[in-house]
Amino acid sequence: MGGPQPRVRPDGMRANMQAAARIQADIAHVTGDIHYVVPALRVPSVLTIHDCTNIKKLSGLKRTIFRYFWFVRPVRAAGAVTAISSASRDDIVQYAGCAPDRVQVILNPLTPGLPREPKAWPQDKVRILIQGSFWNKNRARQIEALAGLPVVVNLVGDRTEDVETAAQRAGVEMIWEKGLSDAEMRDRYVEADAVMFASLFEGFGMPIIEAQQVGRPVITSNRAPMPEVGADAALYADPEDTASLRGCVQQLLDDAVLRDRLIDRGFANVERFQPERVSRQYADVYDRLRGGAK
Numbered sequence: 001m002g003g004p005q006p007r008v009r010p011d012g013m014r015a016n017m018q019a020a021a022r023i024q025a026d027i028a029h030v031t032g033d034i035h036y037v038v039p040a041l042r043v044p045s046v047l048t049i050h051d052c053t054n055i056k057k058l059s060g061l062k063r064t065i066f067r068y069f070w071f072v073r074p075v076r077a078a079g080a081v082t083a084i085s086s087a088s089r090d091d092i093v094q095y096a097g098c099a100p101d102r103v104q105v106i107l108n109p110l111t112p113g114l115p116r117e118p119k120a121w122p123q124d125k126v127r128i129l130i131q132g133s134f135w136n137k138n139r140a141r142q143i144e145a146l147a148g149l150p151v152v153v154n155l156v157g158d159r160t161e162d163v164e165t166a167a168q169r170a171g172v173e174m175i176w177e178k179g180l181s182d183a184e185m186r187d188r189y190v191e192a193d194a195v196m197f198a199s200l201f202e203g204f205g206m207p208i209i210e211a212q213q214v215g216r217p218v219i220t221s222n223r224a225p226m227p228e229v230g231a232d233a234a235l236y237a238d239p240e241d242t243a244s245l246r247g248c249v250q251q252l253l254d255d256a257v258l259r260d261r262l263i264d265r266g267f268a269n270v271e272r273f274q275p276e277r278v279s280r281q282y283a284d285v286y287d288r289l290r291g292g293a294k
Contacts, residue, residue, distance in 0.1 A: 051203025
């Protein structure tokens, strides 16, 4: 469900809660960034919290207010609470002050429609796909790590000053894009030779499994939840250490056996995220709620 007012202001929040109170359904499943509407619901509810990025940037009174309305109160009121990774669950437990068994981990499903398209490794420059725009995506440091390497970066996201400066200093050839459609984004995965997704923080990390589904080797962060998502089918670097990032890229450039092994393991790993499997887990949650109250 979604509310009619996307802006997080008192009037918008009030309108969303009033809309939630009018919902008539067997179950209301709240996902996105309107956790605060859960206590207003008059039907059994499931609350899915994807990550805790916003609260990590707050401090003082703002953090206290946000924590209460986005975590403590809705988690207490929901009939069931789910998280998309163990790392997100641990954060929810911390901010909501609830028991770990209050939150069930149900991994995100794989994006539908992604093709499985093996690709020969290029003889000249390797095309690396990096995406995202927010602070946690760590884009500038990843690009700095590529200085002097035979790569071209396809960056899908905002063209910010820090990233542009990093690319100029590193002498990295860039392809800048933003606002791509789903079909265009699928094409970028197919066109890429490898994917870098060494974020500082994530709730899940969809690009990891999207790249694995297409058949591209992945370099990602060694911070949770990325190892939980990528399993043994990715290379893991310290996202704040350019030498660590560069070392992973160098391994891909030098080792064909490693590349093939990561691709094969990636195909196996994505089976955990098939939509049918994830939907069955949510169906079980709904079935449990149908016999009880909110």
